Amino acid sequence: MNNKLKTLVKGIIDVSPLMIPVIPFGIIYGVIGMDLGIGPYMTLGLSIIIFGGASQIVLLQLFSGGASSLVILSSVGAVNARHVLYGAVLSEHLSTLKLSWKIILSYVMTDQAFAVSNNYFKKNNKDKNYHYHLLGSGFTCWSIWQISTILGIVLGSVVPEELGLSFTISLTFLALLISDFRKFKNIIIMLVSGIVATIGYNTIPFKAYIIVAALSALIVAVLLTLTDSKKR
Amino acid sequence: MYWSLIIYAGVITFVTRFSMIFLLKKDILNDRAKKILSFVPAAIFPAIIFPPIFLDSAGSLDLEGNPQILATIFAIIVGYFSKNIIATIFSGLISYWILIFLFNF
Numbered sequence: 161m162n163n164k165l166k167t168l169v170k171g172i173i174d175v176s177p178l179m180i181p182v183i184p185f186g187i188i189y190g191v192i193g194m195d196l197g198i199g200p201y202m203t204l205g206l207s208i209i210i211f212g213g214a215s216q217i218v219l220l221q222l223f224s225g226g227a228s229s230l231v232i233l234s235s236v237g238a239v240n241a242r243h244v245l246y247g248a249v250l251s252e253h254l255s256t257l258k259l260s261w262k263i264i265l266s267y268v269m270t271d272q273a274f275a276v277s278n279n280y281f282k283k284n285n286k287d288k289n290y291h292y293h294l295l296g297s298g299f300t301c302w303s304i305w306q307i308s309t310i311l312g313i314v315l316g317s318v319v320p321e322e323l324g325l326s327f328t329i330s331l332t333f334l335a336l337l338i339s340d341f342r343k344f345k346n347i348i349i350m351l352v353s354g355i356v357a358t359i360g361y362n363t364i365p366f367k368a369y370i371i372v373a374a375l376s377a378l379i380v381a382v383l384l385t386l387t388d389s390k391k392r
Numbered sequence: 393m394y395w396s397l398i399i400y401a402g403v404i405t406f407v408t409r410f411s412m413i414f415l416l417k418k419d420i421l422n423d424r425a426k427k428i429l430s431f432v433p434a435a436i437f438p439a440i441i442f443p444p445i446f447l448d449s450a451g452s453l454d455l456e457g458n459p460q461i462l463a464t465i466f467a468i469i470v471g472y473f474s475k476n477i478i479a480t481i482f483s484g485l486i487s488y489w490i491l492i493f494l495f496n497f
Binding site for chain 2: 177178180205211236237240241245248249251254255263266269275324328331333334336340341346349351354355361362373381385
């Protein structure tokens with residue numbers, strides 16, 4: 161197997177366990193789209209054009225609630241604002257790539273693909289074809305999301321709600337943080353983020369609680385690392 | 393629903409993903425900025441994790457007899473010692489099923 165293919169396959173393998181909750185989530189999304197009566201083409205169209213699960217569901221909820229386009233688009237932007245931070249983290253590794261690569265990799269960059277490929281980039285900075293890892297992880301997310309959207313459109317709610325598979329969304333993101341559990345600063349930052357998000361969930365407008373929580377936690381990170389450099 | 397609304401939403405989403413990858417050049421960030429950015433996963437993922445665990449469907453705090461909290465604690469313990477992503481996810485899911493199906497939480 162050549163090196164590019166090897167790295168691509170590594171990306172697919174690394175992201176695969178994180179796809180467990182994406183399948184029921186995609187099915188739920190497909191069912192919501194059909195229930196709201198926007199039809200199969202627009203339901204799938206949202207998945208292809210936006211390709212961001214949480215923001216698609218927020219868009220549908222707000223649309224069915226009769227919100228204005230301005231509110232809907234602001235909310236989609238707020239829910240997806242975290243990608244700006246992912247982009248800033250990954251830019252260090254992706255900045256030398258061709259524009260076409262940047263466009264393709266941006267389109268498929270999801271939470272899960274970011275998490276596994278960022279780890280790979282940090283550990284394998286000698287691999288010349290490292291960006292194939294993100295291509296593999298990103299297109300795995302993309303394919304699974306489109307297939308599960310179609311399943312939701314065609315089959316309806318095939319996953320029993322009692323199984324609580326929505327809980328696995330929290331569990332996969334938790335699993336992505338296991339290497340941070342041993343670091344005291346990271347634990348503080350995680351708690352700040354989680355607590356701000358929980359309090360802000362109902363109080364912060366435009367579903368912006370994720371980015372507000374993330375920025376609050378990063379401010380705490382700035383403060384915590386400030387004392388770091390003073391000690392040195 | 394209009395296709396134009398979907399396309400605008402798609403463009404906004406793409407811009408959030410593309411902007412920094414496009415704008416930031418290599419080595420533009422100093423070590424301190426890189427250090428702060430290394431905390432991005434720890435700063436974002438808990439904001440996705442916490443609300444569905446601690447809030448009920450009505451959006452109010454649900455701390456008593458909440459099987460998701462217990463299952464999450466179990467998953468954290470397994471994750472801490474195993475350092476294994478799959479073990480963490482499945483230990484949480486299986487302990488959750490045990491709590492709701494066997495102990496009727």
